[in-house]
Amino acid sequence: MALSANGVIENPKGIPDWLSQEYMQGFMKICQQTKAVIMGKKTYKILAPDFLPLKEDGTTIVLTNDTEALPPNPTVVFTNKKPIEIISQLEKKDHTAGVIIGGSRTASEFMQAGVVDDVYFVVEPIFFGNGLPIFKDAEFEYKLNLLEVLKLNSNTIQLHYAIHK
Numbered sequence: 547m548a549l550s551a552n553g554v555i556e557n558p559k560g561i562p563d564w565l566s567q568e569y570m571q572g573f574m575k576i577c578q579q580t581k582a583v584i585m586g587k588k589t590y591k592i593l594a595p596d597f598l599p600l601k602e603d604g605t606t607i608v609l610t611n612d613t614e615a616l617p618p619n620p621t622v623v624f625t626n627k628k629p630i631e632i633i634s635q636l637e638k639k640d641h642t643a644g645v646i647i648g649g650s651r652t653a654s655e656f657m658q659a660g661v662v663d664d665v666y667f668v669v670e671p672i673f674f675g676n677g678l679p680i681f682k683d684a685e686f687e688y689k690l691n692l693l694e695v696l697k698l699n700s701n702t703i704q705l706h707y708a709i710h711k
Contacts, residue, residue: 547646547653547680548573548668554677555650562592568698569668573647574599576666581605582636582644584656587612589648594618599647605639607632609652629659654684664708665690671701 547555548562548569557564577583581604585593590608593599595618600606606621613624625632636644646656656662690707697703 547648547666548670549680550670550672550674550677552673553680554674555648555680556678557674558676560588560592564670564672566668566670566699566702568702569670572666572668572698572704576645577604577647580641580643580645582639582641583607584632584644584646584652585609586649586652589652590622594622598622605636605641605644607636607644609655629656629661633661650678650680650682654681657681657688658684658686660686660711662709664693664706667705667707668698669703669705 548565549555550557550564556562577599581600583599583604584607587608587610590610598606598619598621600621601619602621604621605623608622608624609626610624611626613626615624617624625635627635646653646662689710691710692705693708694706695703696706
């Protein structure tokens with residue numbers, strides 16, 4: 547997840563024009579490694595169809611109540627299932643890992659369900675007075691173990707944490 551320096555994942559405009567090229571490269575790399583991507587409908591609308599990370603191979607899960615919509619490519623699955631059911635669905639397709647790329651509701655549901663093992667935060671050098679927090683309307687508390695700090699460019703860092711359960 548990309549974060550502003552004050553922990554916001556979306557600016558008030560709802561446009562990801564504040565993300566660095568290094569974030570985008572890392573984002574694509576992890577999506578290609580896992581071949582399983584989970585996102586909410588709002589994130590999907592921002593990325594589809596041209597910027598979806600998995601265009602021909604893998605599974606892209608989009609959380610939505612509009613499960614009858616026809617996806618633009620074969621990797622996309624629209625679902626309103628709960629996190630545990632989605633994990634089971636991915637395991638049936640032989641995925642051993644997946645990446646949640648947005649948004650707030652999706653991240654909150656998966657964290658609250660206790661199915662997240664690691665988190666990667668890319669902290670971009672920007673503040674937003676208003677914006678979308680990473681988690682919203684969720685009840686959980688996890689301690690984190692810092693595994694790695696990586697400087698992506700002169701102003702952007704990536705933090706990798708393991709979650710204590």
